[in-house]
Amino acid sequence: MGKKIAIANQKGGVGKTTTAVNLAASLAVAEKKTLLVDIDPQGNACSGTGIDKESLESTLYDVIIGDTPIKEIIKKTELSHLDIAPSNADLAGAEVELVGAFAREGKLKAALEEISDEYDYIVIDCPPSLGLLTVNSLTASDSVLIPLQCEFYAMEGLSQLVRTVDLIKQHLNPELYIEGILLTMFDKRNNISHQVAQDVKEHFEGKVFKAMIPRNVKLSESPSFGKPVLLYDIGCTGASSYLDLAKEIMYRRD
Amino acid sequence: MGKKIAIANQKGGVGKTTTAVNLAASLAVAEKKTLLVDIDPQGNACSGTGIDKESLESTLYDVIIGDTPIKEIIKKTELSHLDIAPSNADLAGAEVELVGAFAREGKLKAALEEISDEYDYIVIDCPPSLGLLTVNSLTASDSVLIPLQCEFYAMEGLSQLVRTVDLIKQHLNPELYIEGILLTMFDKRNNISHQVAQDVKEHFEGKVFKAMIPRNVKLSESPSFGKPVLLYDIGCTGASSYLDLAKEIMYRRD
Ligand SMILES: Nc1ncnc2c1ncn2[C@@H]1O[C@H](COP(=O)(O)OP(=O)(O)OP(=O)(O)O)[C@@H](O)[C@H]1O
Numbered sequence: 001m002g003k004k005i006a007i008a009n010q011k012g013g014v015g016k017t018t019t020a021v022n023l024a025a026s027l028a029v030a031e032k033k034t035l036l037v038d039i040d041p042q043g044n045a046c047s048g049t050g051i052d053k054e055s056l057e058s059t060l061y062d063v064i065i066g067d068t069p070i071k072e073i074i075k076k077t078e079l080s081h082l083d084i085a086p087s088n089a090d091l092a093g094a095e096v097e098l099v100g101a102f103a104r105e106g107k108l109k110a111a112l113e114e115i116s117d118e119y120d121y122i123v124i125d126c127p128p129s130l131g132l133l134t135v136n137s138l139t140a141s142d143s144v145l146i147p148l149q150c151e152f153y154a155m156e157g158l159s160q161l162v163r164t165v166d167l168i169k170q171h172l173n174p175e176l177y178i179e180g181i182l183l184t185m186f187d188k189r190n191n192i193s194h195q196v197a198q199d200v201k202e203h204f205e206g207k208v209f210k211a212m213i214p215r216n217v218k219l220s221e222s223p224s225f226g227k228p229v230l231l232y233d234i235g236c237t238g239a240s241s242y243l244d245l246a247k248e249i250m251y252r253r254d
Numbered sequence: 255m256g257k258k259i260a261i262a263n264q265k266g267g268v269g270k271t272t273t274a275v276n277l278a279a280s281l282a283v284a285e286k287k288t289l290l291v292d293i294d295p296q297g298n299a300c301s302g303t304g305i306d307k308e309s310l311e312s313t314l315y316d317v318i319i320g321d322t323p324i325k326e327i328i329k330k331t332e333l334s335h336l337d338i339a340p341s342n343a344d345l346a347g348a349e350v351e352l353v354g355a356f357a358r359e360g361k362l363k364a365a366l367e368e369i370s371d372e373y374d375y376i377v378i379d380c381p382p383s384l385g386l387l388t389v390n391s392l393t394a395s396d397s398v399l400i401p402l403q404c405e406f407y408a409m410e411g412l413s414q415l416v417r418t419v420d421l422i423k424q425h426l427n428p429e430l431y432i433e434g435i436l437l438t439m440f441d442k443r444n445n446i447s448h449q450v451a452q453d454v455k456e457h458f459e460g461k462v463f464k465a466m467i468p469r470n471v472k473l474s475e476s477p478s479f480g481k482p483v484l485l486y487d488i489g490c491t492g493a494s495s496y497l498d499l500a501k502e503i504m505y506r507r508d
């Protein structure tokens with residue numbers, strides 16, 4: 001059974017997609033068979049791995065709302081051990097369509113059961129909300145990784161997210177736990193970065209990853225080339241910090 | 255009749271709240287009576303203007319889902335010409351509750367009609383999605399201001415947003431137009447910033463504001479003091495660029 005990790009935070013722009021793409025790529029270069037699931041209608045994880053969203057015949061929309069088996073939508077990427085289950089703007093309608101559906105929170109979980117033995121890790125990139133797409137992801141996952149941008153507004157949403165994870169654990173997925181909180185876009189020149197890092201380590205003792213992602217321009221350039229950062233510039237701090245994160249997660253399992 | 259401007263973009267973290275708070279504050283110091291409407295369940299615009307979200311008796315949730323008149327939830331801020339209609343996490347349930355409601359897209363428009371003569375400007379801070387809360391805001395507004403972070407992923411979502419604005423214009427609000435595209439977090443040291451700025455000016459000729467918001471640490475520090483940036487550090491480039499934006503919008507009107 002592959003380990004399923006949801007990358008979630010309702011605050012926007014905190015580095016969910018950057019984390020999902022680069023963690024999945026780092027696990028893949030460590031020869032772990034990895035599936036990246038893009039359940040965000042923006043489809044940024046697709047473009048970050050070089051998939052052309054406009055040319056897709058079927059997407060996660062067809063799996064969640066229709067009855068397409070997830071196997072049929074999975075695409076290969078440039079990395080041999082990394083596959084992706086893609087999305088595009090079609091998925092935007094899914095949240096409203098799911099509201100009246102039967103067992104609406106469990107659609108993704110059911111879809112992933114068919115293929116989870118074929119992967120060591122399944123990484124799910126969530127949209128910036130706590131709606132039904134994120135609820136589906138938390139219901140389908142073993143754990144949730146919370147990227148936290150080192151900014152004031154990002155700190156505000158953390159307790160709401162932790163409350164939502166507890167609710168999902170009580171009613172939909174008793175096994176769910178917090179894999180960890182990942183500090184992102186840390187800028188050692190800014191006071192705010194140091195304040196947020198200190199606050200989080202105090203309030204969530206033991207839950208914060210040792211790996212910390214610095215603000216690094218290569219991380220924002222690599223998606224424009226359709227590549228995870230380790231294929232764009234393996235020597236930069238952005239690439240090494242995500243490799244460190246992957247190691248930390250793999251060591252926990254073995 | 256006050257001019258109503260929605261600040262919208264489904265991409266997360268592009269500077270919607272920072273723009274809503276600082277544009278509203280800049281209009282208020284120019285002695286324009288301004289209402290800031292926070293329709294994002296994260297309630298960041300509240301904390302950015304010093305409002306304590308946890309102590310609120312009623313919020314925009316009670317206006318949209320219940321029948322509370324918006325007048326009853328409006329709070330004063332530190333600036334004499336700036337009021338705010340606040341939100342907190344209660345609003346998160348509104349999207350699902352609205353799905354089956356009668357005239358669900360027009361709830362905010364109806365609520366604002368009662369008070370729009372009392373203000374010169376009404377600025378609406380939207381959540382990072384194209385769901386019913388953002389649709390309500392676009393239906394209630396005269397125009398939409400699109401903050402665009404100078405990053406690759408942010409460019410991707412722009413055409414989807416413009417399509418949504420067109421749909422709203424066709425079916426719900428024929429008067430709606432694009433007030434402009436505002437470049438945010440522009441970093442002159444990064445190639446990506448220059449590339450995005452050039453691309454947008456080519457594709458959306460005449461729609462891009464002359465005012466451009468630079469990446470400026472004061473803009474990310476001021477919310478932690480509950481103040482718009484012009485009350486935190488009036489001399490910084492963050493403050494002057496939002497004052498420029500307010501002037502550009504006011505001159506169009508007069
Ligand atoms: N460590 C970093 N250093 C520099 N830029 C970064 C870093 N992490 C992410 N970025 C950039 O910041 C922006 C926001 O990151 P990203 O899109 O991954 O966040 P997100 O949480 O997935 O956003 P959304 O809420 O819209 O899904 C992107 O343009 C990305 O390229």
Ligand SMILES: Nc1ncnc2c1ncn2[C@@H]1O[C@H](COP(=O)(O)OP(=O)(O)OP(=O)(O)O)[C@@H](O)[C@H]1O
Pocket residue numbers: 010011012013128151152153154265266267268269270271272273294298380381382438439440467468469470471473474475477
């Ligand atoms: N020009 C700027 N320079 C530096 N930091 C900025 C700037 N604009 C915004 N920020 C910071 O970047 C982060 C994202 O901005 P903000 O929260 O306003 O975006 P948003 O679009 O409202 O996000 P969401 O999608 O979650 O609603 C915030 O922490 C904010 O303080």
Ligand SMILES: [Mg+2]
Pocket residue numbers: 016017018040044126127
């Ligand atoms: Mg994302």
Ligand SMILES: [Mg+2]
Pocket residue numbers: 270271272294298380381
């Ligand atoms: Mg915001």
